[in-house]
Amino acid sequence: MFDVKRECKVCGKIYYTCPASSSPAKTFRWRDVACCPEHGQIYLQQIMESRKVDSVTPEPNA
Amino acid sequence: MINVADLAITSLDVISAYNLDGTPAFVLDELQDATISNTEEKEEVTGRGGRRLSSLKKNKGVTVSGTNGLVSAGLLETQVGDDFVQANDAAVKWIDYLTVKNNAATTEWIAAGTAGAEIEALYVRGADGTAGTQMTQASAVASGKFTYNPTTKALAFNENELEDGTEIIVYYTRKLAAHVLTNDSTNYSRKLRLYIDGSAEDKCGNIYHVQFLIPKADFNGEFDLELGDTQAVHSFEAESLAGSVCGSGAASGALWTYTVFGVDAADYTGG
Numbered sequence: 001m002f003d004v005k006r007e008c009k010v011c012g013k014i015y016y017t018c019p020a021s022s023s024p025a026k027t028f029r030w031r032d033v034a035c036c037p038e039h040g041q042i043y044l045q046q047i048m049e050s051r052k053v054d055s056v057t058p059e060p061n062a
Numbered sequence: 063m064i065n066v067a068d069l070a071i072t073s074l075d076v077i078s079a080y081n082l083d084g085t086p087a088f089v090l091d092e093l094q095d096a097t098i099s100n101t102e103e104k105e106e107v108t109g110r111g112g113r114r115l116s117s118l119k120k121n122k123g124v125t126v127s128g129t130n131g132l133v134s135a136g137l138l139e140t141q142v143g144d145d146f147v148q149a150n151d152a153a154v155k156w157i158d159y160l161t162v163k164n165n166a167a168t169t170e171w172i173a174a175g176t177a178g179a180e181i182e183a184l185y186v187r188g189a190d191g192t193a194g195t196q197m198t199q200a201s202a203v204a205s206g207k208f209t210y211n212p213t214t215k216a217l218a219f220n221e222n223e224l225e226d227g228t229e230i231i232v233y234y235t236r237k238l239a240a241h242v243l244t245n246d247s248t249n250y251s252r253k254l255r256l257y258i259d260g261s262a263e264d265k266c267g268n269i270y271h272v273q274f275l276i277p278k279a280d281f282n283g284e285f286d287l288e289l290g291d292t293q294a295v296h297s298f299e300a301e302s303l304a305g306s307v308c309g310s311g312a313a314s315g316a317l318w319t320y321t322v323f324g325v326d327a328a329d330y331t332g333g
Contacts, residue, residue, distance in 0.1 A: 009178065009200060032176035046201035047178035051211050 006032075010039035069262040069270060069322065077128065079136065080255045082278065084309060087254050088136020094295065096128030096258060098274060098318065124302035124317040126256060126276055133287065133296045135243070140281050141298065143249035152240035158232040159187075160217075162224045165203075169215045173234035180234060181210050181217070187229035251283035256300065262322065275319045277312040278303040 003016040015035040030040025074096050079087040101123040107116040130137065139145050153174070160167040173180035181199045188194030200207035203220045210217050217232070224230070258274040279300035287294055302317040312319050 007198070009198075027176070029176045032179045043178055043201060050201050050209060051213070 008035035008039055009033045009043050011035065069264055069272070071260050071262050071272065073261045075259045075261060078257045078259070079140070079279075080257075082253060082255060084255075087140065088134055090128070090130045090134055090137065092131040094129045094131050096126065098258070099125040099127065100317075101125070122317060124276070125299060126258070126279060126302065127299040128297070130296045130298070131293070133294060135241075137296055137298055138243060140252045140254060141283055141285050142243065142245040143251050143283070144244055144246055146241045146243045148239075149242050150239050151237040152242050154236050154238065154240070156234055156236045158234075160230050160232060162219060162228040162230060163226050165219045165221055165224065167217045167219075167230060167232075169210075169217065169232060169234065171234075171236045171238075172212050172215055173210065173232075174212070174237040175235055180212055181208075181232060182235065183231075183233040184208065184217075185231045186224065187231055193231050251281040253278055253280045253303070254300075255279065269325045270322050271325055273321045273323075275312055275316075275321070276300070276302045277316055277318075278305070 002018065004019050005014060005016055007014055013035045017031040028040070028044055030037050030044075033043050034040035074093050075091075077090040077093060077096065079089070081087050101121075102119055103121040105118040105120075106114050107118060109115045135146060156171060156173075158170050160169070169181075175182070178201060179199060184197045184199070185193035186195045186197065195206075197206055197208050197219075199210055201209065203209055203218055205220055205223060208217055208219050217230075256274075256276040256279045258276070260272045262270040262272045264270065280303050282299040282301070285297055285299070287296065304315050304317055
């Protein structure tokens with residue numbers, strides 16, 4: 001089995017995972033970003049929050 | 063009656079291929095060359111002093127080979143034994159070379175993948191032009207970390223970490239509509255019926271049409287596609303098989319038939 005070394009985006013721990021070259025669309029694969037499902041959930045929440053902020057359009061002259 | 067004793071083949075026009083059930087497979091109409099190679103094994107029957115008395119002949123064979131000036135999708139399908147699939151989400155690897163301005167940059171296309179890990183790698187290009195420092199995607203900008211929003215394709219960097227004009231190299235996967243052919247290790251090259259059409263001229267300048275029929279051509283799965291600074295041509299080779307010809311009109315033992323007709327030959331209306 002071919003595993004790659006990754007760093008958990010939540011706790012920084014090094015972990016090994018099989019790379020998914022073609023995950024189904026709109027699927028969140030926690031192994032791509034985190035060492036465990038719990039940290040994957042935390043990271044996904046952070047991403048969703050940050051993108052909500054990104055998508056806010058400021059009012060003119062605000 | 064036309065005189066077909068001596069003809070000069072003046073042009074190779076087209077090779078059309080059909081599945082053995084008669085349905086069309088592909089047409090090669092930018093042919094550079096084609097060869098019908100005929101072989102036969104002959105064993106000498108010898109007598110006293112080794113003098114030849116007769117011969118035993120067996121194992122006739124015909125190999126058709128050629129080169130098309132364009133890469134043919136149908137010929138590729140035949141050679142690898144699989145079909146093109148139209149996919150709406152085919153994955154392709156992509157590399158962008160971008161310039162940072164105001165702590166931001168925009169990917170050319172949408173990076174696909176797991177949310178928060180769409181960018182597979184991002185390098186800051188060094189002064190010598192090589193890929194230098196690697197940065198990682200995160201949920202918030204920080205030193206060595208950037209964010210990405212696939213909706214806007216926006217990359218954002220930590221304030222003043224990268225000067226305006228800094229070049230970055232961004233690796234990601236795109237998903238898009240495409241036609242995809244897979245060369246599967248468990249599928250093998252196919253058998254087809256081939257018609258090779260050409261033009262011919264006799265000594266008196268009369269023009270004829272010639273058509274070779276190979277009732278069952280067993281394509282070879284070994285082929286080269288040479289990519290580079292010269293034209294990529296598509297070569298092929300197929301061996302003619304005798305036996306059942308599945309309604310091709312040729313005799314069951316035929317390796318090929320050769321039909322010659324005048325360009326203005328009348329159609330048969332006898333029913």
